[in-house]
Amino acid sequence: MPNIRHTVWICAAKEVVYRAISTQEGLSSWWTPFTIAKAENGTVSRFTFGNGYFKAMEIKELEPFQTVKWFCVAGADEWIGTLISFELLYGDQETLLSIYPEMQGQFEQGSSSWGTLLLFQHDDWEAYSAMFAECSYTWGAFLRSLKLLCETGKGKPWPNQHRV
Secondary structure, three states: OOOEEEEEEEOOOHHHHHHHHHOHHHHHHHOOOEEEOOOOOOOEEEEEOHHHOEEEEEEEEEEOOOEEEEEEEEOOOOOOOOEEEEEEEEEEHHHHHHHOHHHHHHHHHOOOOEEEEEEEEEEOOOOOOHHHHHHHHHHHHHHHHHHHHHHHOOOOOOOOOOOO
């Protein structure tokens, strides 16, 4: 099964990033302003986009300041049954670079030598498809929005995620 992967260096404390990916206020500020979410295992969060389209995610795991996992229960057919996870690693660039040398470019452009490395996964897609490709690209835009929110206090949630 194909899987989407993104790794993002965020120059902010893991507590800041965790709140952004686990609370209604945080999620509304970088993904879609039309979010209904409660940070509790087993609850279902709803993320509404244009024309009434929405995705619903059952919260499978919340490990404060470390992990958030969702299971998609409603949305586009290709999304249903997929698992989305956010893993947070807090530390200094030198230590994290020894584990993730491919992050050199992002570390060099960061504004701080300390921060949170976000390991994002969207797993269990049935096939490589046009939607898979579009979602991989758009996740990158939304994760940039998350980075902006955590570093500057202002994200670019839907419908502005692709705007410069």
